Amino acid sequence: MALVTLDNGQNILIDINIRASADGEDEDVHDVAQDLKDRLPRDDEDRPYVDAFLVSHPDADHVSGLRNHFHLGALDEYPDEEDKDRIVIREMWSSPIVFRRANSQHKLCDDAKAWATEARRRVNLFKEKGMDGTDSGDRILILGKDRDGKTDDIMDIVVLQDELITAANREEDGQFEARLLAPIYIDPDQEDAEELIDLLSKNNSSVILRFAIMADGTEDACRFLSGGDASVAIWDRLWQRHKDSNSDWLSYDVMETPHHCSWRTLSHDRWSEMGEDVKVSPDARNALSQCREGAHIVASSNPIKKEEPNPPHERAKREYVSITSADRFHCTEEFWEKNSRPIEFTISHQGPSFSHRVAAKKVAAAIGISAIPTVARGHGSRDGE
Numbered sequence: 001m002a003l004v005t006l007d008n009g010q011n012i013l014i015d016i017n018i019r020a021s022a023d024g025e026d027e028d029v030h031d032v033a034q035d036l037k038d039r040l041p042r043d044d045e046d047r048p049y050v051d052a053f054l055v056s057h058p059d060a061d062h063v064s065g066l067r068n069h070f071h072l073g074a075l076d077e078y079p080d081e082e083d084k085d086r087i088v089i090r091e092m093w094s095s096p097i098v099f100r101r102a103n104s105q106h107k108l109c110d111d112a113k114a115w116a117t118e119a120r121r122r123v124n125l126f127k128e129k130g131m132d133g134t135d136s137g138d139r140i141l142i143l144g145k146d147r148d149g150k151t152d153d154i155m156d157i158v159v160l161q162d163e164l165i166t167a168a169n170r171e172e173d174g175q176f177e178a179r180l181l182a183p184i185y186i187d188p189d190q191e192d193a194e195e196l197i198d199l200l201s202k203n204n205s206s207v208i209l210r211f212a213i214m215a216d217g218t219e220d221a222c223r224f225l226s227g228g229d230a231s232v233a234i235w236d237r238l239w240q241r242h243k244d245s246n247s248d249w250l251s252y253d254v255m256e257t258p259h260h261c262s263w264r265t266l267s268h269d270r271w272s273e274m275g276e277d278v279k280v281s282p283d284a285r286n287a288l289s290q291c292r293e294g295a296h297i298v299a300s301s302n303p304i305k306k307e308e309p310n311p312p313h314e315r316a317k318r319e320y321v322s323i324t325s326a327d328r329f330h331c332t333e334e335f336w337e338k339n340s341r342p343i344e345f346t347i348s349h350q351g352p353s354f355s356h357r358v359a360a361k362k363v364a365a366a367i368g369i370s371a372i373p374t375v376a377r378g379h380g381s382r383d384g385e
């Protein structure tokens, strides 16, 4: 999960993976939900809330814990006085295409189904009551157009590919902008059949956003690139699409490596077949290496070891280190093992800085990126190694 905290106190949450084993009973596993709740403000009714919550794509390792820790449904159905523990989602950020593509090939986990149900509730409410009739807790932004004109009658809440999001929960005050780089539009008639299957896969339908965040009144103080689990085919295309006039759209000060530092984000070659002979795809590498000076790259993954299955992959780490430097490449779980806390960047007008210490309680703009520290176990979706 990543939590972006803005100067005005708003919070944008990206993905969650809160396993039941992290819900307090097992003392060896960090209670990541409590950690999140401790960082969030509470509303007039003492309910913790996020201003916006994006699920990049509906895989279990990006949405687990939704039903246990978040309030779903109308706010007047929020649990009573005794139970003020569920996080209110003031505005959902959701891509319909991600779910549609997931349906054709993969089964959705129960948390992903719950997310889709809540998204539908909010879209229907918008159709019925419009902008003015949908308050905090009922709002949704749709990222990318749906197929067959399904989003044509709700374009006021749709963000198109290449467009900017400039407000969380409709609070437009210049705190950030986030460009929707993907899911990319795919024309089935223009693709060869094998490539089409890959392009329409769940991972490759991930939402990719590039944030520009204000700090201390300085616009664009930190650029943050968040790419879900998108793999090499998507990054190749983004580079082809933007290299001539908009390569700046891919630039970053902080990037979370797509797909947990997977090798197949950077290359079409299989490590299991070619080993050190594998080649990096120049287009994907270009897309992922538009760093501003002193940029940091974060792998949200298990500790990265040579013998571990992909992801994370040690060869991918080497590539990212060559893009930044060894001391600006970070792995969430390796960091946890040493420091017992998530990775955090605080943002000033000079840009982001890596927090070597626990930040003072009240920081201004910040990005926190966390994985649940626990014994290493296989990642849910291997990527064909």
Ligand SMILES: [Zn+2]
Pocket: 059, 061, 062, 229, 259, 260
């Ligand atoms: Zn994942």
